[in-house]
Amino acid sequence: GEDVEQSLFLSVREGDSSVINCTYTDSSSTYLYWYKQEPGAGLQLLTYIFSNMDMKQDQRLTVLLNKKDKHLSLRIADTQTGDSAIYFCAERWGRDDKIIFGKGTRLHILP
Amino acid sequence: DTAVSQTPKYLVTQMGNDKSIKCEQNLGHDTMYWYKQDSKKFLKIMFSYNNKELIINETVPNRFSPKSPDKAHLNLHINSLELGDSAVYFCASSQGAGGGKNIQYFGAGTRLSVL
Numbered sequence: 085g086e087d088v089e090q091s092l093f094l095s096v097r098e099g100d101s102s103v104i105n106c107t108y109t110d111s112s113s114t115y116l117y118w119y120k121q122e123p124g125a126g127l128q129l130l131t132y133i134f135s136n137m138d139m140k141q142d143q144r145l146t147v148l149l150n151k152k153d154k155h156l157s158l159r160i161a162d163t164q165t166g167d168s169a170i171y172f173c174a175e176r177w178g179r180d181d182k183i184i185f186g187k188g189t190r191l192h193i194l195p
Numbered sequence: 196d197t198a199v200s201q202t203p204k205y206l207v208t209q210m211g212n213d214k215s216i217k218c219e220q221n222l223g224h225d226t227m228y229w230y231k232q233d234s235k236k237f238l239k240i241m242f243s244y245n246n247k248e249l250i251i252n253e254t255v256p257n258r259f260s261p262k263s264p265d266k267a268h269l270n271l272h273i274n275s276l277e278l279g280d281s282a283v284y285f286c287a288s289s290q291g292a293g294g295g296k297n298i299q300y301f302g303a304g305t306r307l308s309v310l
Contacts, residue, residue, distance in 0.1 A: 115297065126199075126285055126301035127238070170236055176297055182251050183299060185238045 088186035090173050095192045102160040104189045106173030109154065113175040116149060118158045121170045121188070130158070130171070160191075168193045198222050201286045201302040208276055209310055215272045216305045218286030226250075227269035228299065229261060230285040238285070244269050273307075281309045 090106040108116065114135050119127040133140045133147045133156070140147045146159040160167055173186040201218045208214055220227060228251075229241040242261045243251035249261070258274040273280060283306050287299040 117298070119301075121236075124303075126303045127287075127299075128301070129298050132298065172238065182240055182243065183297065184240075188236050188238070190236075 088173055088175055088184050090171075090186040090189050092187060093190050093192065095194055096163050097194045098163060098165060100163055102158075102163045102167065102191055104158045104160075104171050104173070104191065106156045106158075106186055107154055108156065108173070108175040108184075110175055110177050110184075111151075111154065113177065115176040116147075116156050117172075117174040117176075117183070118145075118147065118156075119172040119174060119185070121172065123169075127172060163191075163193060165193050167191060197302075199286055199288055199300050199302040201284075201305050203305060204303065205306050205308075207308045207310065210276055210278060212276050213272070213274045214276060214307070215270055216284055216286075216307075217268070217270045218302060219268050220286075220288040220300070221267065222288055222290075222300060224288040224290050224300075225266055226289045226297075227263065227266070228287040228289075229269065229271050230287065230301075232283040232285060232304070234282070242269075242271075276307075276309045278309050281307055283307070 088108045096102040117132040118130045120130045121127045144161045148157045170188040172188045174183050199220045226245045228243045232238045241255045244263045247263045260272045263269045283304045285304050286302040289299045
């Protein structure tokens, strides 16, 4: 069935690295995404990775993909207070081409 | 210039009423979506339209009816509102449903409160 799993909460000290993990179900997923939602706002695409890649880096963001285990992670280096948000993992569901979102991980930054 | 705009931002109404939420995108995208986000922030797709045609219709009550007058607009009409309809509704659009990255761009959401 369609299910994207991620832990609901993560607390990290300012300046440390944050790692948000996700598992997905569809082995035929072509694209996997990370979206960020700030309070009172819509979702904003942070980054995405194509399924034939195992890593993608974009400034402070590093995405790792383990296709064998269907595991995706997002690492945010040097976490700042502005990174406080909900992070959604999403997969492109191969069968009918829709995007399935995880339940979101709320990232809390400790001073 | 807002890429995906939805109105109203807030909607407070009584149970049993009928209401509409409007969405417009100026990105030239072919595909538009409606999502529902509940109080726990869980996001679930409701509908998807590609070039005015319905392509995804999840198990949503018949009281919800999407309408796409043209590919830049996707409105959501809800009949006989119930308490459980209270949520934030997000509109989104993408370049196309088939092939490519299918990156979705979201509106700011409409917070619906049914009393």
